[in-house]
Amino acid sequence: VEWDNQFTDKWKYLWIDAWDGGDGCVTQVDPNNNNIIYFSMQNGAIRRKNMDSGISKSIKPSLPEEIEGDLRYNFITPYQISHHNSNHLYHAGNFVFKSFDRGENWNVISGDLTISSEKDKISFSSGAFSESKLLKGLLYYGTDRGSFWMSRDDGNKWTEHSNNIADGYIRSIYPSIFKESRVYMSMTGINYDDLNNYLYTSDNYGKKWKEIKSNLPNEPANIIIE
Numbered sequence: 001v002e003w004d005n006q007f008t009d010k011w012k013y014l015w016i017d018a019w020d021g022g023d024g025c026v027t028q029v030d031p032n033n034n035n036i037i038y039f040s041m042q043n044g045a046i047r048r049k050n051m052d053s054g055i056s057k058s059i060k061p062s063l064p065e066e067i068e069g070d071l072r073y074n075f076i077t078p079y080q081i082s083h084h085n086s087n088h089l090y091h092a093g094n095f096v097f098k099s100f101d102r103g104e105n106w107n108v109i110s111g112d113l114t115i116s117s118e119k120d121k122i123s124f125s126s127g128a129f130s131e132s133k134l135l136k137g138l139l140y141y142g143t144d145r146g147s148f149w150m151s152r153d154d155g156n157k158w159t160e161h162s163n164n165i166a167d168g169y170i171r172s173i174y175p176s177i178f179k180e181s182r183v184y185m186s187m188t189g190i191n192y193d194d195l196n197n198y199l200y201t202s203d204n205y206g207k208k209w210k211e212i213k214s215n216l217p218n219e220p221a222n223i224i225i226e
Helices: none
Strands: 027-029 036-040 046-050 055-058 079-081 089-092 096-099 126-131 139-143 148-151 169-175 183-189 194-202
Antiparallel strands (some): 027 036, 036 046, 046 055, 183 194
16 A cells, blocks of 8 residues: 555555555656556566556566576676667576567576686576666676676676675676776675675776775665666
8 A cells, every 4th residue: 555644755655566566666657658667576576667557567587498408596686777779688697698579588698607717606596687878788786795897898708807806795896987898896795694794896897907995985885876
């Protein structure tokens, strides 16, 4: 039931979907059509809702039969509306998917990115995903065990840049909006009883990382924004 009490309330309350909502997860609105809303639930579930009709539809991708391996999602699965075309969506489990038609159909644009070259960073699934606002097709992907990947050609080729960063859960990736090659990243170790602060930046697409926690409290930081 919508919140309603005796006091003046300046908030406007909106039900995304009364029967299919999950534990909050991630909600995004099409920047060119605010009647189109995407919202997600646990373990890779995602729906697209048309606010005019009030109808929502599951658009969760699945792995094609011809691709070997198991598709795995973390409890909160990262997905993103492309900055360069709002009809395009990305969705990240241990494989990365891209849709050109708002989730009606999906293409697999990576191999299993949880298979790291470093044995301590072999992971379960994705923790964070981001597309650059400055360069179409510049993609970043981070896992729940500190494996970091980059593609400059919209997923045709992925390169791992996991050197000299911790083995934590990558929670946030923020490509710079001022310099194409710069990217910021935060990770936490709380899944592994590590409550330290892990913030990084790179000026060469993640090839070399620099810690930037500086004088911040040595406590977990989930999000970093430039």
